Amino acid sequence: MATSVARCLRAACPSTLSRLTRNPSVRTSWQPSIRAFSATSFRGIRKYTKDHEWIDLNADKTSGVIGISEYAAEELGDVVYVELPEDGKVVGAGDAIGAVESVKSAADINAPISCKVTAINMVLEEKPGTINLVPEDDSHGGGWICKVSVDEQGVKDFEALMDAEAYKVFTGSEH
């Protein structure tokens, strides 16, 4: 862990690192906050809904990425079509933003929080099965659904969602 933080620091800001090595007393008070920062900027904070969507919120809480959970992808079975959200669409928490079809079932994808759609994952149009393979991957080629911008209400909605641990307990109790 220490090495990866150090690597991040070096990549992000070499001058900080040199300052740290010069003054060990500053280093101890800095380290925890730097570790937290590097973790959020790398993966974002991910939370889950009871409807099995996930959302990553970026560090400054202005934008996010939405997808469906691994648990949901497994439950749905082979996804054969993804109805992607409309670019620019503004939705409230719980509103349908798209749908997936699998095994003759059309299932709504709901917005986890109030947000505005800013980009959609076109990979899913051609390869809907990506949702089954990597549903929680928010990188290029992953199964994420859309990117969104987030306002104050969205951040408020976000706080009410489950973190990974709570979601794991929730899905465990569904069966």
Next chain:
Amino acid sequence: MASLNRLLARSRVPRLANIRRFSEAVSHPSNRVQAYVSRSSDPYLNLSVEHYLLQKSAPESVVLFLYTNSPCVVIGRNQNPWLEVNLGLLNRAGLLAKTQGSSDDADEGVALVRRRSGGGTVFHDEGNVNYSVICPSAAFDRNKHAEMVVRALRSLGAESTRVNERHDIVLDVSALASSSGGGAETYKISGSAYKLTRLRSLHHGTCLLSTPNLSRISQFLRSPAEPFLKSRGVDSVRSKIQNVRVANRDFEEAVVAEFGGMYGDVDAEIITAGEARHVPDVMKGYEELKSPKWIYEQTPRFTFATHPTEEDPRERPDLPDYLPKDFKASLVVRHGEIVEANLSGISSSSIESVQVHEVGDWRAMIGDSAGRWFNGIFGAQPDQDRTLVCTHDVLTS
């Protein structure tokens, strides 16, 4: 047991109280088990009532809804009508069997419907009863209610029915009874489809009881565009079909009884077209289901080409002789709109940003020969008054 007959008798007296009761009773939390039978034969109205029940029924309730439609082809939510349906045949009179009491004037053709659930294309007529069960999403199971219908069919003597691996109901016909004289055969009698929302899930299915159109159905479900068209979205799976030979009312009663057996005894309420039309949310859904935006523009992206392409390398059949020898066409269509068009061997105006379903006669756009061919392929009907095409209201009150 649930007394459908009693209710049928009651419903003959028009009662205004019923109107309020239907829309209020649906959402009332104390109505944990509800059953309704529609007496409208309008497919758009019945599907709209069904969607209303899905959205408005109390979160913990279980709802059964039975309905029978006048002739229509119903495509799945993410299907392509130009690929699944011979659109040119839908509005042609005289292709269906005459039903009892119908006159020539009553032959309104076959309506095109896109449902909100997934799955493939099916044909409905008066010999097909549809069932749907709405329950909390936590209790969702793809086979549970198909099994319920199988128990109903078996109680009516259709012993060799069962649910197959595709969650459909099939009928096994033994070698002796099989008309082909060969081995035992299996026929599909019911197809399942599902719609899942946040709190509620819907499973609906067809059930072919006594259609007089058995041999006529496949012509509607074979598109002349198929060799040239490649679509994203969902394909249909073709199955041999058969009637289960049970009367509609007997089936309705038996399904209500089995439903009552699972969830608690319940009386089935009759919903008339008039009652349904008094509910504003039902009418809102009705207009949406009938709109070209839903029926055509919801279509996933597709390509059309007269020749093998990188995206669709299939060999193509020979084109008709009346087309110029060097005629070539390729289209990319998104939300029903042509977004890319390459036409050669003919002189034509630009057809980009044209909505395919809005073209009444392609000859005006791409010339006589190519236009004639496109009219056949895409089901345009220049000889018909297009205002008639989409009206299929059943004006019962």
